[in-house]
Amino acid sequence: MNPRFALPGGAGAHRVRLGIAAVLLLAGAVFAADLLPGAAPVPARPPAVAAAVPPAPDGIALAAPDAAAVRVPSSPDAWGGARTGQEATLSDRVVHYDIAATLDPNKHTVAGRERLTWRNRSNVAVKAVYLHLYMNAFDSAGSTYFTERRERDGTFRSGVDIKDAWGHIDMRRVAQGGAAVPWRFVQPDNGPATDHTVVRLDLPQAVAPGATTTLDIDFLTQLPRVVARTGYFGTFHLVAQWFPKIGVLELPGERGATSPRWNVHEFHLNSEFYADFGSYDVALTVPRGYTVGATGELQGQPVDKDGMRTWRFAQGDVHDFAWTADSQTAKPVVATWSGPGSPPVTVTVLYPPEFAASAAPALKAAQEALTYFSTTLGPYPYKTLTIVIPPYNAEEAGGMEYPTFFTAEAYAEVEPRTANQFALAFVTIHEFGHGYFYGLLASNEFEEPVLDEGLNEYWDNRMMRDQGQLAYIATPLLRRLGFAPGYPTFDAERAGTPRLDPADPPGANAWHRLQDIGPVYTRTATLMRDLEARIGRAPIERAFKEYYRRWKFRHPSVADLRETLAEVTGQRAVVEDAFARQVYAVARVDDRIGDFTSTELTPLPGTRLRGGVRVEDKPADVDKSIDATRTRWRKAHPHAPDGTGPYPYRTEVTVVRRGAPVAQTLVVTFADGSTEAARWDADERWHKFTWTTTARAVKAELDPQRLHYLDVSKLDDARTLDPDASASHRWGLEFAGVAEYLLALIATL
Structure with missing residues (x-):
């Protein structure tokens, strides 16, 4: 029907x-x-x-008034067994x-x-x-x-x-x-x-x-x-x-x-x-x-x-x-x-x-x-x-x-x-x-x-x-x-x-x-x-x-x-x-990116033991050392993309589950074009994934292959660390186009 x-x-x-x-x-x-x-x-x-x-x-007896999906497979000979095509009639x-x-x-x-x-x-x-x-x-x-x-x-x-x-x-x-x-x-x-x-x-x-x-x-x-x-x-x-x-x-x-x-x-x-x-x-x-x-x-x-x-x-x-x-x-x-x-x-x-x-x-x-x-x-x-x-x-x-x-x-x-x-x-x-x-x-x-x-x-x-x-x-x-x-x-x-x-x-x-x-x-x-x-x-x-x-x-x-x-x-x-x-039950599927950070791991101020003597690295001295190191690295790597440098980055992605577990893939893209992937199929409400890499992360995406159409929303499956207005621009252009057609149509009436 x-x-x-x-x-x-x-x-x-x-x-x-x-x-x-x-x-x-x-x-x-x-x-x-x-x-x-x-x-x-x-x-x-x-x-x-x-x-x-x-x-x-x-x-x-009669079938039950609330009969629904059967859980036990039928017998091999049910309804006379599978039809081989050799019988006198199809059924x-x-x-x-x-x-x-x-x-x-x-x-x-x-x-x-x-x-x-x-x-x-x-x-x-x-x-x-x-x-x-x-x-x-x-x-x-x-x-x-x-x-x-x-x-x-x-x-x-x-x-x-x-x-x-x-x-x-x-x-x-x-x-x-x-x-x-x-x-x-x-x-x-x-x-x-x-x-x-x-x-x-x-x-x-x-x-x-x-x-x-x-x-x-x-x-x-x-x-x-x-x-x-x-x-x-x-x-x-x-x-x-x-x-x-x-x-x-x-x-x-x-x-x-x-x-x-x-x-x-x-x-x-x-x-x-x-x-x-x-x-x-x-x-x-x-x-x-x-x-x-x-x-x-x-x-x-x-x-x-x-x-x-x-x-x-x-x-x-x-x-x-x-x-x-x-x-x-x-x-x-x-x-x-x-x-x-x-x-x-x-x-x-x-x-x-x-x-x-x-x-x-x-x-x-x-x-x-x-x-x-x-x-x-x-x-x-x-x-x-x-x-x-x-x-x-x-x-x-x-x-x-x-x-x-x-x-x-x-x-x-x-x-x-x-x-x-x-x-x-x-x-x-x-x-x-x-x-x-x-x-x-x-x-x-x-x-x-x-x-x-x-x-x-x-x-x-x-x-x-x-x-x-x-x-x-x-x-x-x-x-x-x-x-x-x-x-x-x-x-x-x-x-x-x-x-x-x-x-x-x-x-x-x-x-x-x-x-x-x-x-x-x-x-x-x-x-x-x-x-x-x-x-x-x-x-x-x-x-x-x-x-x-x-x-x-x-x-x-x-x-x-x-x-x-x-x-x-x-x-x-x-x-x-x-x-x-x-099928026998029904459950919401709702996985999303909860939190996403990518932090440069630069030296930090404080005291340290050097040669058996405790010395202090003051904030100003640390900042000066970081700047100098970055300058030398940039001269040595003039074409390196933004988000890369002499220091590693620690990336943390927290994924949140508000429904039934499904097998998920999380893909993180980094500034140098590299990617890291992780599987998440545990029956848990959240999980934090971490990577230490040579480049800053720019995007985290769940279900990049769009396997899970039952997911409540695909809009919360991905996040970027830098603003990205392409989607809003596209929606705005779509709406403007439709509005123009409607106004033109109204003008002809």
Whole structure:
């Protein structure tokens, strides 16, 4: 998901982040991003109001309401073991969906008939199963989604209100082998009793170990006005989270489970999804004249009957299905892509006429992302990729990912080196990247969003860095005026993450967070960038390639990522320390130069023993001797730089630590151009380093390689002994330039 309304205290927004950076620049303070405070706190969730979930008849428990990052690595045979490529299917398919659905574009409803076939992987008989009814997050203000939304600031991402156009999903019939199945709403996370996003089905016939069962479900889905990830506006329909979807039965050795358990959380404001791999065969009937795009491959040509048209899509080895239908779609842009290890991929961009300018740039970014992710992680295994650009007033449908299908940003103008161009490219790359971290690796986005949003944000920034792309902040108008500043994207991530007072570990779950979901994106990306800077680019890339190879089409945990990185890089101590301090926990990083002196060691007045007799060196005599010595030395060394002479210098640098320990390098530069370096990685609050040299020190700098972007401020990492006005001069010139542009613009109005 693209967290467009997210910075600290919101949810992590690329668009808002760009806007804040622009404001800082216009205020003449873009370089003061180091001084940004931590996130504004949001209220904690009140005590649970729902009754405890009644025990299932088979005794299988639910994942804990506060489940978060897993600490124990999964078993080697978890989820059937690593996929070798020799199996009949890419994934171990646990579920199959046959769905026939009809869209009423006037009522904005989808009438569906679903046949769900599920396999019991466990060694115990299953007497109850749990389904997600995600669309019920929008059925009333009493859902968990809207309860959490009120507790924060009443908005989500871009702040669209539902405006009384509620959404819901009603199960009209549920049968197992012809027998009616009783069901009840449950709240596994102790949410409000009015939340209807999870339902338990008590089966007439238990599912034996290794056996399968089939559920026939008739349902009616009412789409909401586009408010969060799904819905309609006018003729545009983004149909997602729209069908009854079975939860995940985890087995011992999988993501920390010690006995079979259902992982099936409520639909929270900031959480997303988690499901078993399977296959989908979906027939979609819409009025003729509507363009349809969906997960998977179109099967044959659409069939027309009675003014309606039926499109059939199928896809195996995915864990979700979404689609779109719109009568106002322009002629799609279609291209192909190919890469080593991948089948030929048909890339389709669906877009409205008013945002035609966004189609080609989105296609280009998607093709480049296919190449980059396939090269640096592993081959893209599917034959299709569909990109949807939402129409005007349906912006909230943008920036959302599903298997082989995602929505991007929409702009009427896309010019080079503008914020529009950058945001469109970044969001396209970001949503495609989810196809790996959410799609192929199938992370649990409820409990471990760090594995999807966090790692994806890191890899997206990595791609843009490797391509030399900058984060531009100018509008198309300012660009035409010649004003188009840009800065590295990892700097944008750093500026957008709480560093002074971080509250939530990246490994916390998606909903129990004081500073909301934004730091999962920004702090994880920054942490992984720092880890790469310390360990090395090549070892990190090898480790992530192995992570993809080992865990694709499975469901890795944070512990599985940790173990892969530690094993492949050979830097176990570094990796484990980083995870302990900055993934499972969160700690401020704040090292600085505390004091810096460099003193010439000249002779001092006083008494001394000479030949057994105590004599006095008077101050005046000492000064005269020093002057004479310096004069002789200067004559002998006429070209020696200032800060050198006949006497040595004692340099003292005190470094101060106000946060978690990180491995630091201190470099001192001397007047003769020489340097001294020292390592500081002890867990201590301060340390004094001293050198005695033939030249005076002129500069002391911590972290000269800028390994630690998590550091609260980089402005206190270096000090000079002589005044240096270059920074203030540069800031002044930047501000003067911006002011001139603004004044010129105002004068034309």
